[in-house]
Amino acid sequence: MSRRKVANPLALAVLAELLVEAMHPYEIGRRLQEHGNDRTLKYTRGSLYMVVEQLERAGFVVEQETVRDTQRPERTVYALTEAGRVELYDWLRELVARPRNEYPQFGVALSLISVLPPAEAAALLGERLARLDEQIGEIRETVRKATDDGVMWIFLVEDEYELAVLEAEHRFVTGLAASLREPGYVQAWEQVMGSRS
Incomplete structure (x- = not known):
C-alpha cells in the first residue's frame, strides 16, 4: 500500500x-x-x-x-x-x-476475554447483543426511509455494508456467548484461572 x-x-x-x-x-x-x-x-x-x-x-x-x-x-x-x-x-x-487489516477494539477484547469469568463474559456479550440490535434497527430504518424517499441504492451501500457487518457480528457474538456457557468451557476456565489466583 x-x-x-x-x-x-x-x-x-x-x-x-x-x-x-x-x-x-x-x-x-x-x-x-x-x-x-x-x-x-x-x-x-x-x-x-x-x-x-x-x-x-x-x-x-x-x-x-x-x-x-x-x-x-x-x-x-x-x-x-x-x-x-x-x-x-x-x-x-x-x-x-485491497482489504486492509484494521484493529478494532472489540478484537483486542476478544483476544483477552478468557480473563473474565465465563458467566460475566457471557452477560457482557448479552449487553453487546442488545446494543447491536439497536444499531441494526436504526440502520434498517435509515435505509427504509431513504429508499422510500427515492434515494438510489448506490448512495446507501455504506449503510448496507455496515448492516452486513453488524449482522455478522451479531451471529458471532450469539455463538460465542453460548459457547462461554458450556459446562466444558466453564470447568476448563476454573481449572486454569483457579490455579492463577
Whole structure:
C-alpha cells in the first residue's frame, strides 16, 4: 500500500465533494451531512478545515476565490487540482480493491476475554447483543426511509455494508456467548484461572 500525503479518510471525502464543484469548507461539511457521510466519518468543523489545509499544502486543492457576503464572514472557496483528482481516484481504487487489516477494539477484547469469568463474559456479550440490535434497527430504518424517499441504492451501500457487518457480528457474538456457557468451557476456565489466583 502506498503512503498517502494526507491519510485521513475525511480527506478522501473532501476530494470527492470537490470533484463535483469548487466550494468552501463550510459547504463541504454541509454536503457531507446531506449525503450521510457523517455516519461513516467522524469529524468536527475544526478537523474539516484542518484537512482542507493539509490538502492544500499537498497540492491536491487550491484556493479559487474568496467570497464576501454581508451577512457571513469571508469564505475561501477551494477547487480540486489535477493532482487532487489523480489522488482521489488512486486512493479510492486502492480502498475498494485491497482489504486492509484494521484493529478494532472489540478484537483486542476478544483476544483477552478468557480473563473474565465465563458467566460475566457471557452477560457482557448479552449487553453487546442488545446494543447491536439497536444499531441494526436504526440502520434498517435509515435505509427504509431513504429508499422510500427515492434515494438510489448506490448512495446507501455504506449503510448496507455496515448492516452486513453488524449482522455478522451479531451471529458471532450469539455463538460465542453460548459457547462461554458450556459446562466444558466453564470447568476448563476454573481449572486454569483457579490455579492463577
